[in-house]
Amino acid sequence: MGKILSIASKEIKTAFKDKAFLAVALLFLLLSILSVYIGSATKNAEITAYQDIVNLLKSQGATSIPAEPKIFPLSILKNIINYVAVIGSIVAIFLGFNSFSEEREEGTIKLLLSRPIYRDQLINGKLFGGAFVIAGLLIITLVFNCFLFTVVSGMNINFAEFSRLTVFFVFAFYYMISFYLASLFVSLKSQNSTFAFLLMLIIWMGVSYVIPQLAESQKNYVYVLNNISQTMNQMPQDTLISKTIEIFSPTVQFKNIGRDLLQVVPEHAQLSLFTLLKLNLRSIIYLLVPGLFMLFGSYNSFLKEGN
Amino acid sequence: MLVINSLTKNYDGFTAVDNLSFKVGEGEIFGFLGHNGAGKTTTISMLVSLIRPSSGSAEIAGYDVVKDNLKVRSMLGYLPENVNLYSNLTAFENLYFFGSLSGVENVEKRINEVLKDLEMNSWKDTKVREFSKGMRQRIGIAQALLHKPRILFLDEPTSGLDPQGTKSIRDLLLYINNKWNTTIFLNTHLLSEVKKICSSIGIISHGQLLMTDSLINIKKKFGSEKSLEDIYFRIEGDQNNGENTVYSI
Amino acid sequence: MSEMIVIARKEIKDSLNNKFFLSILILLLILTIVSIVLGTLQVHSQIAQYNRSIEFLKSMGKTNLPPMPSLNPLSVSKSFVNYVAMIGALLAIVLGNYAVSKERKNGTFKLILSRSIYRDQLINGKLGGNLLLLALINFAIAAVTIIFLTALGGVSLSQADLIRLIFFFAASFLYMALFFIISLFVTLLLPYKNYALLTVIIIWLVFAFIFPQIGDTMDMDNQLPGGFFASMGLNRAQEKQIVNKFKFYETLRNGIEELSPTKHFERISFALLGVKPGFKNNTAWEIANLKWLNLAGLLVPNIILSMLSYLVFLRRENL
Numbered sequence A: 001m002g003k004i005l006s007i008a009s010k011e012i013k014t015a016f017k018d019k020a021f022l023a024v025a026l027l028f029l030l031l032s033i034l035s036v037y038i039g040s041a042t043k044n045a046e047i048t049a050y051q052d053i054v055n056l057l058k059s060q061g062a063t064s065i066p067a068e069p070k071i072f073p074l075s076i077l078k079n080i081i082n083y084v085a086v087i088g089s090i091v092a093i094f095l096g097f098n099s100f101s102e103e104r105e106e107g108t109i110k111l112l113l114s115r116p117i118y119r120d121q122l123i124n125g126k127l128f129g130g131a132f133v134i135a136g137l138l139i140i141t142l143v144f145n146c147f148l149f150t151v152v153s154g155m156n157i158n159f160a161e162f163s164r165l166t167v168f169f170v171f172a173f174y175y176m177i178s179f180y181l182a183s184l185f186v187s188l189k190s191q192n193s194t195f196a197f198l199l200m201l202i203i204w205m206g207v208s209y210v211i212p213q214l215a216e217s218q219k220n221y222v223y224v225l226n227n228i229s230q231t232m233n234q235m236p237q238d239t240l241i242s243k244t245i246e247i248f249s250p251t252v253q254f255k256n257i258g259r260d261l262l263q264v265v266p267e268h269a270q271l272s273l274f275t276l277l278k279l280n281l282r283s284i285i286y287l288l289v290p291g292l293f294m295l296f297g298s299y300n301s302f303l304k305e306g307n
Numbered sequence B: 001m002l003v004i005n006s007l008t009k010n011y012d013g014f015t016a017v018d019n020l021s022f023k024v025g026e027g028e029i030f031g032f033l034g035h036n037g038a039g040k041t042t043t044i045s046m047l048v049s050l051i052r053p054s055s056g057s058a059e060i061a062g063y064d065v066v067k068d069n070l071k072v073r074s075m076l077g078y079l080p081e082n083v084n085l086y087s088n089l090t091a092f093e094n095l096y097f098f099g100s101l102s103g104v105e106n107v108e109k110r111i112n113e114v115l116k117d118l119e120m121n122s123w124k125d126t127k128v129r130e131f132s133k134g135m136r137q138r139i140g141i142a143q144a145l146l147h148k149p150r151i152l153f154l155d156e157p158t159s160g161l162d163p164q165g166t167k168s169i170r171d172l173l174l175y176i177n178n179k180w181n182t183t184i185f186l187n188t189h190l191l192s193e194v195k196k197i198c199s200s201i202g203i204i205s206h207g208q209l210l211m212t213d214s215l216i217n218i219k220k221k222f223g224s225e226k227s228l229e230d231i232y233f234r235i236e237g238d239q240n241n242g243e244n245t246v247y248s249i
Numbered sequence C: 001m002s003e004m005i006v007i008a009r010k011e012i013k014d015s016l017n018n019k020f021f022l023s024i025l026i027l028l029l030i031l032t033i034v035s036i037v038l039g040t041l042q043v044h045s046q047i048a049q050y051n052r053s054i055e056f057l058k059s060m061g062k063t064n065l066p067p068m069p070s071l072n073p074l075s076v077s078k079s080f081v082n083y084v085a086m087i088g089a090l091l092a093i094v095l096g097n098y099a100v101s102k103e104r105k106n107g108t109f110k111l112i113l114s115r116s117i118y119r120d121q122l123i124n125g126k127l128g129g130n131l132l133l134l135a136l137i138n139f140a141i142a143a144v145t146i147i148f149l150t151a152l153g154g155v156s157l158s159q160a161d162l163i164r165l166i167f168f169f170a171a172s173f174l175y176m177a178l179f180f181i182i183s184l185f186v187t188l189l190l191p192y193k194n195y196a197l198l199t200v201i202i203i204w205l206v207f208a209f210i211f212p213q214i215g216d217t218m219d220m221d222n223q224l225p226g227g228f229f230a231s232m233g234l235n236r237a238q239e240k241q242i243v244n245k246f247k248f249y250e251t252l253r254n255g256i257e258e259l260s261p262t263k264h265f266e267r268i269s270f271a272l273l274g275v276k277p278g279f280k281n282n283t284a285w286e287i288a289n290l291k292w293l294n295l296a297g298l299l300v301p302n303i304i305l306s307m308l309s310y311l312v313f314l315r316r317e318n319l
């Protein structure tokens, strides 16, 4: 255990001395904090806009007035889902892409492996180090957000909402760790850290952008009749193809779970946490699988490499 | 101290190290000589259990390098060729990390001892990135010494150093060998280096051992030749004359 | 001059030997095809859907019917523009980085500069070769697009459509060139390890994701699925009236979006390809005129950064 901790603490130390990593980590923190602010500001603007709309409609002599938009407190934080999905994964990649390939390039892997440690201790150490850094970032974000939230929006969250938020951060952690594991795996397999980085970038693009877009393009845009204004709007609806495509993207799964947890979907905003998780079971499984796969792959290939 | 028995390494079809057998006694400084690509690094990698031999075996202080590899690794110090260390960390941070992995107790105190021995104390808190090649090599040796190994494996420790740097590493090795009776296994392609510090040498060419002997005997046999080149030519000449190829003590 | 051509030719050859570059290029071509195919499917289902709802509305006696959806697969799938923007930028970043880092890694800058060649010939060659390569890539994607659009999508492209497509690929060339120059410039500035690449990726992230994302989340209309104003049952004129009251807010949002070349590229492209409604009756030239600000947003940074790259390259002693 002591040796695993030594490796973990070295990983943490190097992460915080790495300017590129610091830059993305800082970007991530700033954005997730900014997102609370923007979210609240937009909500406020929307409420003012609602008043204006009501006035406008009344002055035009309309009889039916649209209901006031219902605002669930956590939905103000919803932008954070996107930031974790896109930038959080990049942070994890920056953290992990050269963890083994750099050791190879600098020759330090030989110094490590000629010491009395087991190979799985080495992976465990790196994993712990990365997990610690990621958890740290997320905890800072959580604390800051809760604080800012009460200050800026003036709303309070109850226990149920707080537990939703906490569970959301647990999923965010797992999502980021999956990318970290994938980078460890790629870095284990490649001699060159630039190559490892670019490869991870392509994977990231595919998973967090290309696949969701493909799925999006296969959604059905149904025309919905608005019963107040009698105008037609298009609303996206899942289809079998779009659902199937989405299976391959942990990002989509994470976003689905996140949207539910952060009360973005009004119909699910009041459900109990347990019901909500049960409802999202499929997404949760699809989210869990790739990370476990990567973990297993890393162990397997690194332990085998010794022969 | 070190017993090697028919050690062989194949890289799909290509034999990098071919049926190597020899011994190195306790407290010796053994110079392992060979040209680029001769198989020196491959041999050392097997001995420090970084890679597995295709066949044959080796023992360090009675422990097999494959079967008892954890035990073996706790007894040896190793300096690979062209190692850079963690350039973002200071000398101390590097040493602390490697020391902890070697299971050194009271690492901090031990680091200070070693740094003092290597006259690197004042550089303790400097980032390795800012070091000259010679200084980096010293820290490299320091990390190999932390756990008081019984045998040191050094892969071309003076490559890329200027004459002064080379001399200071040489002096350091003699000092270590003297003070703690540490056995040293030294890869090199410079006969001059071997002549100055080694007590015995082995010559490897195309993965095969051409000869091993004590330095005194070698000097007797090859007194007239000045370079490794000449000795190669002489041995190859002997081979062509049908003489037995392996010289031994 | 001939030295410049020798260097430009070597640049192109090197890149075509770079496996990573080739894989991204192939990926880009495949995704182009995929998004055309999916766009075609989408067009079919949308038309069916549209016809059904029209029937339904007519049966209810409604008269203000929604407009017919576009028949062009490109205008249906936003993803086409997004793929070109995203993967094209990555491609360009790799090219720009590679142009400098390969010489550094092999120590060949010194070898080249010790020949009787001026530094500006070297950088002209590098710029020329790589820009030509980017132009060729855009040409290739254009060819693939046109072929698949007519073969699969069953779309017969009018001359006006063709000109719009050509304009789109010209804009996409400018966009890629911009990221090439950014990457080249940063790599010249940051010689240590792969920091240059990481830095450029961060810059790209800010331009291509963060600014548009901030703009997006500040968009009131985006806050509810299906659109805030639509859910309030407002029509366009009423929406305008409300939005006008939030001038400052909207200006800020627009300002943030305008910092991003990606957004500029997107705005031109959406107008040209008809993803955004309202430009149906304009010619490509008219659209270019209407979107001159976005065009400048792509062109001006290109010019400035090229000049800066020259400066750095000509002045720096240790490249």
Ligand SMILES: Nc1ncnc2c1ncn2[C@@H]1O[C@H](COP(=O)(O)OP(=O)(O)OP(=O)(O)O)[C@@H](O)[C@H]1O
Pocket: B011, B014, B016, B034, B035, B036, B037, B038, B039, B040, B041, B042, B043, B081, B189
């Ligand atoms: N992983 C590998 N796969 C295939 N061949 C290898 C591998 N490692 C080494 N070799 C080959 O084995 C031979 C011996 O290499 P080795 O590195 O042991 O030589 P060396 O004596 O240390 O040379 P140098 O003085 O250049 O360090 C070389 O021909 C090399 O190409």
Ligand SMILES: [Mg+2]
Pocket: B040, B041, B042, B081, B155
């Ligand atoms: Mg070697």
